[in-house]
Amino acid sequence: MPAAPTGSAAALHEPDLGHHGDAEATPGLVDLAVNVRRAPMPDWLADPITAALGDLAAYPDPAPARAAVAHRHGRPPEEVLLTAGAAEGFVLIARALTGARHPVVVHPQFTEPEAALRAAGHRVDRALLDPADGFRLDPARVPDDADLVMIGNPTNPTSVLHPADTIAALARPGRVLVVDEAFADSTAAPGADGEPESLAARRDLPGLVVVRSLTKTWGLAGLRIGYLLGDAALLARFAAAQPLWAVSTPALAAATACAAPAAVAAERAIAAELAADRDHLVARLSGLPGVRVAGRPAAAFVLIHTAGAAEVRERLRAHGWAVRRGDTFPGLGPDWLRIAVRDRGTTDAFIETLARILEA
Template structure:
């Protein structure tokens, strides 16, 4: 099924709006309260660079590190001020028709439609399989997430690549790719002339306030995306953070964190299921999609009990009875489930 929303308002709603200071935050998919200590120390040591402009050599060094992390060439890497900047660049590819698979992160569609690009929604229904996606044959730009926010579905790489067509560019949002142990379905290390892969470093490394990410793809497409881009698009701390997070020790740290997320998610699913709450499975991302009766009342009841969750109806294809919750450690998960049990009676 493909359609389009009536306005852009819901497309700009994100989890940070649902979270407020003082609430137990299940609304935002960022791990912890800030980056790990080793990364804080690395960034603190780079503060002396703030007195000079970021150099081309700094950019090259970071791109080299990203390239090495994914088995790519430097020319296949574009550093980003957060993953959202990559989505804002997509209109520069001048597609005649863009198709965005939903339910998914809404920023790509907002950026495309805001720029006047003809855009259609391709809405999947449970179990949200790509094999069921009715993508228009004339769509020359297709955007999807893997693993997908908010469904937590991890699509097989073969199903993602099956969406390729002559004359079509495929954009795969892997913002949560490093949260999947072993990254088995990632395309980040695959060089193809028509595939762009977006990576964020703000989630697992808790750098949402610093805005760090990158695009991987053919140099020809990356060049088109940069047309009109401001000079010095990233600050020196952003460049240093990207380089640091792609070094072997950091990648190993992220892999261990992915294993922790895996275990925490399994425990959360068991707790939620034990309380009779519907959870979409299989889930592979650092978040879960819930379905509850009278979702708006439940969400407000949770807020009154000090718990913030992400509302679901702003995701195309979902409704007010859907809630997205971030994967958290057992003590926080038990508090969420206890609050849900109270609200649901």
């Protein structure tokens, strides 16, 4: 049996770590529960994926994609491990680091890191961030003796983007620091120098492992492609826990395409559009009575607090809208909802529905 969480963070009501937004987004509902961008796939991405279908008789060769991703982040190829989505990366880390004595997961955040640790038999402690402080990271909340620390940046579901220096302060010899940057590409902007607060190019921090995903911005959740960045010797341990040919040939083609300079430039343009749509969503939500937007959102989703959120969510479903419940994230409760950023027209229609529900 997987070990239960330990320490003061263990709660009487244990959140359902296996619940994800796709369970909310049932057919017939407008999907504000899943943080995957829905847009036509550009030809520069669709064409190599389609072409790869002609090579399915051969076993996948990850070398070209690995080299392309390494070049994007200014690393040698041996510091890249391609995975079947970011979620597989968490599983590999949990299985490879069975000797970790004190794993700590900083919450609220994506639940798969802790779920993977528990499934691998780890006893997990939780460092809970304070909603009154906008869920900002306080390094003092992470125990000094933690030898495996997992945190998201920007964090799902809070949408908080922590300063890179604050995250980097958690790194130290004898500790593996895993930073989930699945939404980091959504924080970039045209003219900006890379992605604000990303540690993907840092090679000087001991034990740093950065987890990346290509499924969110490019709508590839069904293709399953992500990667880990970190010290070559550490990644070799994770690779040893990975099945052979874990990443398919079409997924490798997508990884190569998404690492190209044109793709990175496109990401920044998309992120700028996302920021404008997010600001519009935050402004509309902030105008509703009884609704509080958490922190300063920086990702493709917004976290809100409103009394009776569970009933609000059910009434939204009855009116055709799916949003993500918050009580399955450790550190949150039944009065939290996560809302994906969509175009302004969709946002305005959603706000009209939500306003009527709250008035009633």
